[in-house]
Amino acid sequence: xxxxxxxxxxxxxxxxxxxxxxxxxxxxxxxxxxxxxxxxxxxxxxxxxxxxxxxxxxxxxxxxxxxxxxxxxxxxxxxxxxxxxxxxxxxxxxxxxxxxxxxxxxxxxxxxxxxxxxxxxxxxxxxxxxxxxxxxxxxxxxxxxxxxxxxxxxxxxxxxxxxxxxxxxxxxxxxxxxxxxxxxxxxxxxxxxxxxxxxxxxxxxxxxxxxxxxxxxxxxxxxxxxxxxxxxxxxxxxxxxxxxxxxxxxxxxxxxxxxxxxxxxxxxxxxxxxxxxxxxxxxxxxxx
Amino acid sequence: xxxxxxxxxxxxxxxxxxxxxxxxxxxxxxxxxxxxxxxxxxxxxxxxxxxxxxxxxxxxxxxxxxxxxxxxxxxxxxxxxxxxxxxxxxxxxxxxxxxxxxxxxxxxxxxxxxxxxxxxxxxxxxxxxxxxxxxxxxxxxxxxxxxxxxxxxxxxxxxxxxxxxxxxxxxxxxxxxxxxxxxxxxxxxxxxxxxxxxxxxxxxxxxxxxxxxxxxxxxxxxxxxxxxxxxxxxxxxxxxxxxxxxxxxxxxxxxxxxxxxxxxxxxxxxxxxxxxxxxxxxxxxxxxxxxxxxxxxxxxxxxxxxxxxxxxxxxxxxxxxxxxxxxxxxxxxxxxxxxxxxxxxxxxxxxxxxxxxxxxxxxxxxxxxxxxxxxxxxxxxxxxxxxxxxxxxxxxxxxx
Numbered sequence: 001x002x003x004x005x006x007x008x009x010x011x012x013x014x015x016x017x018x019x020x021x022x023x024x025x026x027x028x029x030x031x032x033x034x035x036x037x038x039x040x041x042x043x044x045x046x047x048x049x050x051x052x053x054x055x056x057x058x059x060x061x062x063x064x065x066x067x068x069x070x071x072x073x074x075x076x077x078x079x080x081x082x083x084x085x086x087x088x089x090x091x092x093x094x095x096x097x098x099x100x101x102x103x104x105x106x107x108x109x110x111x112x113x114x115x116x117x118x119x120x121x122x123x124x125x126x127x128x129x130x131x132x133x134x135x136x137x138x139x140x141x142x143x144x145x146x147x148x149x150x151x152x153x154x155x156x157x158x159x160x161x162x163x164x165x166x167x168x169x170x171x172x173x174x175x176x177x178x179x180x181x182x183x184x185x186x187x188x189x190x191x192x193x194x195x196x197x198x199x200x201x202x203x204x205x206x207x208x209x210x211x212x213x214x215x216x217x218x219x220x221x222x223x224x225x226x227x228x229x230x231x232x233x234x235x236x237x238x239x240x241x242x243x244x245x246x247x248x249x250x251x252x253x254x255x256x257x258x259x260x261x262x263x264x265x266x267x268x269x270x271x272x273x274x275x276x277x278x279x280x281x282x283x284x285x286x287x288x
Numbered sequence: 289x290x291x292x293x294x295x296x297x298x299x300x301x302x303x304x305x306x307x308x309x310x311x312x313x314x315x316x317x318x319x320x321x322x323x324x325x326x327x328x329x330x331x332x333x334x335x336x337x338x339x340x341x342x343x344x345x346x347x348x349x350x351x352x353x354x355x356x357x358x359x360x361x362x363x364x365x366x367x368x369x370x371x372x373x374x375x376x377x378x379x380x381x382x383x384x385x386x387x388x389x390x391x392x393x394x395x396x397x398x399x400x401x402x403x404x405x406x407x408x409x410x411x412x413x414x415x416x417x418x419x420x421x422x423x424x425x426x427x428x429x430x431x432x433x434x435x436x437x438x439x440x441x442x443x444x445x446x447x448x449x450x451x452x453x454x455x456x457x458x459x460x461x462x463x464x465x466x467x468x469x470x471x472x473x474x475x476x477x478x479x480x481x482x483x484x485x486x487x488x489x490x491x492x493x494x495x496x497x498x499x500x501x502x503x504x505x506x507x508x509x510x511x512x513x514x515x516x517x518x519x520x521x522x523x524x525x526x527x528x529x530x531x532x533x534x535x536x537x538x539x540x541x542x543x544x545x546x547x548x549x550x551x552x553x554x555x556x557x558x559x560x561x562x563x564x565x566x567x568x569x570x571x572x573x574x575x576x577x578x579x580x581x582x583x584x585x586x587x588x589x590x591x592x593x594x595x596x597x598x599x600x601x602x603x604x605x606x607x608x609x610x611x612x613x614x615x616x617x618x619x620x621x622x623x624x625x626x627x628x629x630x631x632x633x634x635x636x637x638x639x640x641x642x643x644x645x646x647x648x649x650x651x652x653x654x655x656x657x658x659x660x661x662x663x664x665x666x667x668x669x670x671x672x673x674x675x676x677x678x679x680x681x682x683x684x685x686x687x688x
Binding site: 116117118119121122125126128130134136137139140153154205 | 324325326372387388389390393423465466468483485505506507509524525526545546547549564565587589641
C-alpha cells in the first residue's frame, strides 16, 4: 500500500517539486509556494464542495434535531426523513478525505526533498525519475531561507511555529461554519484552539520547511475562504430560504418536504453571480 | 444516526488532529530514539567499537560481551549523538562523530572517548555557529585527525594540543556543500568527495588543495578507493568514475542505473560497488566495462567486503549475500542469476546500511534497526556465530 501511494502520489510530487525548484532559481520556499498553490487550485472544486456541504449541514442542525427527536424510536423512518431533507453526512467528509492523501503526499514530498538526514537523502535517491537526469544535480536542495532560517532544521527562533499557530487558528476559525447546536459549537471551539496548538507544538521539533508549507497552505485557505465567501453566503441564503419556504408549505411536519418547493426560492440578494461550473447558488441545485 | 450526524467535517478535523497528535507523540514519546544515523563498526585486535544510534559500544569480538558504552547513562541535560560512521582509534582514544537525528537536529561534536574506560576524553566543536553533523566519521594518520563535516569543511585537528579546552584546529579545508563521506588518506594525501559535485585531493599536512575533479554533475558522498594510482568513486549522477590520483584526470567513466553512495572494493582486475536501486556491479578495472551485475531488492549503501575469494554484500532489503568471485555464473547479458550466490542469509530481517568488518572467518554486520545491533556470521557458510547484544539467558523450566 505504501509503495502504491509512493508511486501514484509521493513520487510524482517529489519530482515536480524538484523541477519547480530548478525552474525557480533554486529557491525552495518559492518552489513550496508554487506547488502548494497548484495543488490548492487542483483541489479547489473539492474544497468548495466540502465547505458548502459543511455549511449546509451546520445550518440543518435544528431541522435534523427535530427529526431525530420526532423519530427517535423509529430508526427506519428516521433514516427516510433524513434522506428526504437532503442530509448527507458524507457530503462534507468525502471531498476532505480525497484531499487528505494529496496533502499527505505533498507533506512527504517536502520532507523527502529537504533530505535533512543522510538517510532521507538516500531515500530520495530511490525516487528521482531516471528520465529526468538533471534532478540528481539539484540535491541536496538549498535549505536556507532569508539567510538565517535553515528549512531542514527546527526553527530555533520560533518564528515559523508562531506563524503556524496564528495561520492555523485563523484558517480553522474562518472555515468552520457557525453552528446552532451547542455540542457542535463546543467541538468547533475546542478544535479551533487545539489544532493550532498541536501543529505549533509539532513545529517546535519539525523541520522549518514543513512549517513554510503549512503557513502557505493556511494563507491560501484563508484567501480561498474570502474569495468563496460570497458564494457560500449565497448558498446559505438559498438554503435558509428553502427551509423557510418548506416550513411554510407544510403544517404537519416542517421537515418532511424540504426539497419540493425549490422552484419557489426567491432569487439571491447577493450581487455575486453563481458560477455554473461550481453549480453553487443555482436555484434548484442539489449540493451535497 | 445521531452518531452519523457528527461525521461532517468535524470527524475529519478530528482525524487530522489525531494524526498531528500521533506525529507529536512519536516525536516526543519516551523509549529509545528511532535510528536515523548509519551505524559504524571498527575492529581493533580483540575489540570492536560500534557506533549505533545514540550509543557507542566497546565489545569483545569473540564473546560479544559489552565492555563499556558511551554515554554510560543517557544524559537528557547534555544529550549526545546520534553517532554515525566507523569509529577510529587514535592513541588511547576512540573517535566518533555526532550525526543527525530524525527531525534534522544534529550533534555537531566530534568525540574522543578514552579507550580503557569509555569516558569522554575530549570533544571538538567546529568553530563559529556553522558546524553540523559528522556523518561518516573521520580518518587519521596517527598525528592528526581529519574529520569532514556537514558544514562543508574538512577539519584537521590535533588532540595532543589543546586550544580553548578542545583539540587544536590545525587547518580547515572549505568546500561549498556538505561533506557526508569520509576522505581516503594515502601517503599524505586526502581524497575527499563532496556534495558540491567535486572530488578534491588535499595535502594532509597543510590542507592545501592539490587538484579537484569536476566531471560529475551531482554530489559525491562515497569514500574513494585507490588501486595502482587510480581512484574509483561513484556519484549521484549515476556514473562511476576512475580518476588518476596524480592529477585528477578522468581515466574512464561508466553509467549505472542509480545513485552510487557505496565505497568500492577492488581486486586485481575488477571493481565492485552497489547503487541505491539495489544493483551490484562488477566492472573491469582497466576499462570500466560491466563484467556482471546482480540485483538485490533494495538499496546497497554499504561497501562490499572481500575475504579471500568471497565477497560479502549487505543490502537494505535485509539480506546478506556472499559471492564466490572465482565462480560467478552469468547469462549472456552479464546478469547473475538471483540464486547464484555462495550463500544468502535471508533471515537477518533488518535493514543494513553499513560496511561490515571481517575478523578471521567471521563477519560483523552492524544492523540499522531492531534490538540486535550486530550479527556475526561465518564468512564461509553464512551461518550465525553470535550476536550483540547477547540473547537473554534461557529461563529454566519450572521444577527443574
